[in-house]
Amino acid sequence: MTGTTAVYLISGFLGSGKTTFLNRIIHAFPDNRSLMILMNEFGEMGLDGALVENDDLDMLEISKGSIFCVCVKTDFIKGLMNIAQNIQPDVLIIEATGVANPSDLKRDLRLSIFKNRFQLREQFCIIDAVNFEDAYDTFTSVERQMESATVFIVNKIDAADAGTIQRVKQIVRRHHPDPEFHETVFADIPLGKFLPEVKEAETRDVHETGPVSNEALGAAINELLQDPGASMTPPDRLVSASFLWKGTYCSQFEEMMTLIPDGVVRAKGLFETSTGSHLFNWVMGRGKFEKVIQKEKMASLMNRIVFIGPPEAMEALGRIDFRGLMQKDLHLFHL
Numbered sequence: 001m002t003g004t005t006a007v008y009l010i011s012g013f014l015g016s017g018k019t020t021f022l023n024r025i026i027h028a029f030p031d032n033r034s035l036m037i038l039m040n041e042f043g044e045m046g047l048d049g050a051l052v053e054n055d056d057l058d059m060l061e062i063s064k065g066s067i068f069c070v071c072v073k074t075d076f077i078k079g080l081m082n083i084a085q086n087i088q089p090d091v092l093i094i095e096a097t098g099v100a101n102p103s104d105l106k107r108d109l110r111l112s113i114f115k116n117r118f119q120l121r122e123q124f125c126i127i128d129a130v131n132f133e134d135a136y137d138t139f140t141s142v143e144r145q146m147e148s149a150t151v152f153i154v155n156k157i158d159a160a161d162a163g164t165i166q167r168v169k170q171i172v173r174r175h176h177p178d179p180e181f182h183e184t185v186f187a188d189i190p191l192g193k194f195l196p197e198v199k200e201a202e203t204r205d206v207h208e209t210g211p212v213s214n215e216a217l218g219a220a221i222n223e224l225l226q227d228p229g230a231s232m233t234p235p236d237r238l239v240s241a242s243f244l245w246k247g248t249y250c251s252q253f254e255e256m257m258t259l260i261p262d263g264v265v266r267a268k269g270l271f272e273t274s275t276g277s278h279l280f281n282w283v284m285g286r287g288k289f290e291k292v293i294q295k296e297k298m299a300s301l302m303n304r305i306v307f308i309g310p311p312e313a314m315e316a317l318g319r320i321d322f323r324g325l326m327q328k329d330l331h332l333f334h335l
Contacts, residue, residue: 004119005036005083006197007092009105011145012126013135014098014266014308015283017155021126021187022095026057028191028198029091034058036089038079040066040097058087066100077108084117091197092118098266099238099308101144122194125149126187129160131284132168135265139238146175151182151194158185238265241314242329243322245271245303250278250289252325257287259320263313269305270298280305304329 008025010018022037029035041063060079062072083092096102102123109118125145128135136142146152152172157165165183172179182189191198247253250273260267260282267282270292277298280289292298305326307317318328 003088003090005089005092005117007094007109007118007120008195009102009120009123010093010095010126011100011102011123011149012098012153013128013132013139013142013145015131015268015281016098016126016128017153017187018095018098018126021124021153021155022093024187025093025191025195025198028195030197033091033197034089036060036083036087036092038062038083038092038094040072040076040095040100058089066097069101077111080108080118081113084114088117091195099139099141101141103144103148105148122151123149124151124153124194127152127154127168127172128283129154129156129165129168129183131286133164133171134284136171138265143175146172146179149176150180151189152176152179153187153189154181154183155187156185157183237310238308239311239314240306240308241317243269243305243307243326244329245269245305245326247271247273247325249273250275253278253280253289256322256325257282259322260307261313261316261320264307264309264317265313266308267305269303270301271303271305277302 010021012018026035026037035057037057037059039059039061041061060083062075062079066072083089094105105123106120109120110116132142154165154168160168169179169181172181245253247256253271253273262285264282265284267280267287269280271278271280271289275291277292278289279292281287307314309317
């Protein structure tokens, strides 16, 4: 294959609407161009990957931490190497975990082992207008995401008043010299303005990425991990915990959610009840669930709920008596 790969990053705090935006791009993407998705999740379950609405896409999922943190940086660089050498898509979209610090992405993509394969185009920052102020006051990662973004999508404006939206924009302006805002519901922006691949096919220069030895790959990763200027530690103290759903009715699930302790910032999961399959979304004290059509790739994730929060909140969650309706997934419960 030939050509360079255009890279687009989707960042934004937990629950802001990143996967919704990703699905919009996928639906609009032309059949005559190749698209690759790199999905990064903070928790240990790849739930967002199961919610991507195209089963035929090339996709790489990296979980258990942020790809911009030392914890999974090696997996990220090895994944990029495989994409550069073997897959070589026209477009790579990276959906970062909601607690990512993406400030080092440009440096990562310019590693010599990639031989100029990757061209970073845009960094979209998705903002949950309803919960943004609370997230900004609490989590450093929100600030880091604003500093490196090129386009700000102020999402969920149907649930926020005009004063809240203006305060959100004022906060962004403190950290970005010239922000471009798009106010949206369901992250609906004019994609063709930012992704020329969506608007029309381009004629591009021929570019080959030749083979790279394992030794060269290892040396590049070691150099990256030892860089004193790199942002290799997570900006916020957050951990994840997984629970198994054992109930039958939606009313039981709603009752269990009232027991979630303060401090839990995010929960997401798929579960079954007597009325069908449901997706549960919880962001900073606000939760909802909606019916979904179960797909084959969801089967292994069904009836699992992932919670994210600081260690003390997860410890409190682990002590709650859910009366047998939810149980710790001992294989995935880590503090």
